Amino acid sequence: MKVVITGASGNVGTGVLRALAADTEDHEVVGVCRRPPGGSPPFGPVTWHACDLGDESAHKVLDEALRGADAVVHTAWMFQPIRRGNLLHRTNDHGTAAVFEAARRAGVPHVVHTSSIAAYAPAGDQPVNEDWPTTGIPGSVYGTGKSQAEASIARFTADNPDVTVSLVRPTLVAQRAASASFLALFFDPLVPRWLIRLLRDGRIPLLPLPAGLRVQLVHADDVGDAVVRILRRRAGGAFNIAADTLTPADLARVVDARALGVPSGLMRAAVALLWRLRAIRMSPGWFDVGTRSPLVDTTRARTELDWAPRVSSVDCAREQMSGLADGAAGGSAALGRDRLRDDNRTAALT
Template sequence: MSPAKRRGAGRKPSGGGRGLTVAVTGPTGTFGAGLVPLLQDDDRVDRVIGIARRPFDPAARGWTKMEYRQGDVRDPEALREAFAGADVVVHLAFLITGNASRATTRAINVDGTLNVFRAAAAVGARRFVYSSSVAAYGFHRDNPELIDEDWPVRPASRLFYAQEKAELEHLLAEESTAAPDLGLYLLRPPVVLGPQAVGAKDVLPGPLAPLGRLLFGRPRRLPVPVPLLVPQHPLQFVHQDDVGQALLLCVLGAGPPGAYNIAGDGVLTAADVAREFGALPIPLPAAPAQAAARAVARLPFLPPAAQWVEAAGRPAIMDTTRAREELGWTPRYTGLEALRDTLDGPR
């Protein structure tokens, strides 16, 4: 988001001395697991509205502030009804993997996100918090070694998830010009891990998801050789609890609206990750490995799982200075600790 979009510091919601009412789409997912307990424990939040397609019992999770509202992000009227009275809307509902068609995925991810933003503006919410991704920067050869928020977000070549994230940031910036009273906050995390991380169980997308669940389940160590295309490929991770804390700071308007990179301290390599599983990383010869990756990337019709080969072509490592200085965010977990906490399993 351009500096011009970064309007003044977060404003207090209307309503005098009352606490915030916060509406959350997708509250039962990975990011919700990090955010909702913080909303529950924060005295500045009086009420939480949880919007999801499938019914769930907030009280069974200890979320006594939350009221469940059944809703679909593809239904604008249902969203406006659910958001009534909300000071802040946090949009976490998003499809990453699964068997949904491209049309269904776009209807939920792109059209649904715009529906949520417009409904938030229609009910007079003061802040809109959206979880974007490091993938929004794209995996381009001219990306800097360390990316800050002033670097442009650009569509990836083949990876549709990254394309949608970049497109949505541009679309939300356009929508924001027509809703100047709705502060737009964008978080750009890398891979989110943690003991309840849905993304961890499905870290291998599409048809490879069962393998991902096997790797992150018991037994968790694989003392076998694992060939790696790019063993030194750098990776950032962030813990779900640290994402929750960043989301909470945006909810409270701790810093000015705008985009914020967040990531745990430290940069790991693919070989480091393999070793954490107890595997023995075996580097493949660089030239054949790169040739194979390029050949896969050039295939005319890549299945969703194979599209992720593009992410291995160019590292995307983020500078998190802005989130620390302007939001006051400090991660509790390093990237390595986030990975290990995931491997330790559900709490």
């Protein structure tokens, strides 16, 4: 297959690149991103096209990249700067529409869109399947954006019945290589790495966490594996992708600490204050994504794709914590700690 991946240098995109490289079939892989990386793995055997999906000229680059493609995997999504809603809308809403329209023009038979469990409405403790309402997490720019994108894609699917459209809805996606970008996206400038190192090394006895928290993680490589299985089968529709469920006690054991349950409302208020003071980049909406996104049932992926996570949620958390402590970066601008530099410059001009 010729597979085009938008956002191929990012967290999910690199997982897809590695999964395609490990596949038994040979593939022609084309990567589309704003700042193409160098030739180190997993970026080497990829033909790169530099493209800002929100730019008016994006269609020219996309038309060239998608020519003769068998599938498009759309993973590109701008997370920050959350305070610049116009920039996020330009990249995420207009960019997603540009990719799907380019696929239609090029006659691409299969489009895979990476959505999120944040597209779902909140639920109780019972895991939800793919039929749960996709109205998004209230108050979350990210959740609302993913919900709106899915609504637009549903209209595209209805208008283009000859195109197979797949939706991948992963939970929180972890990998060591994304750690530096996570520091930039959520924890800078207040949270120092030395504090994270103390936590990783088991030198902080108590770990404050929202009381009653239940969370699933999934490794980027497991998301990539699911995408390749979808491509092989040309499987349409939505697929939840997640590993097992963790409690606060499970998360605390990762760093040899004891969980200290904090009322979720109190912790959210603290996050909101720090965000207003610009001490951290994690907005209250992002806190809600982590605490109010529903648990998901992965039965459809397991039965129809023969998929199962190879990395447990505990191992995901352990790998991510180690990466955060080390400030590990993945060799692309999208996975670096200075990833917001160009975004903020662009925002200042709009």
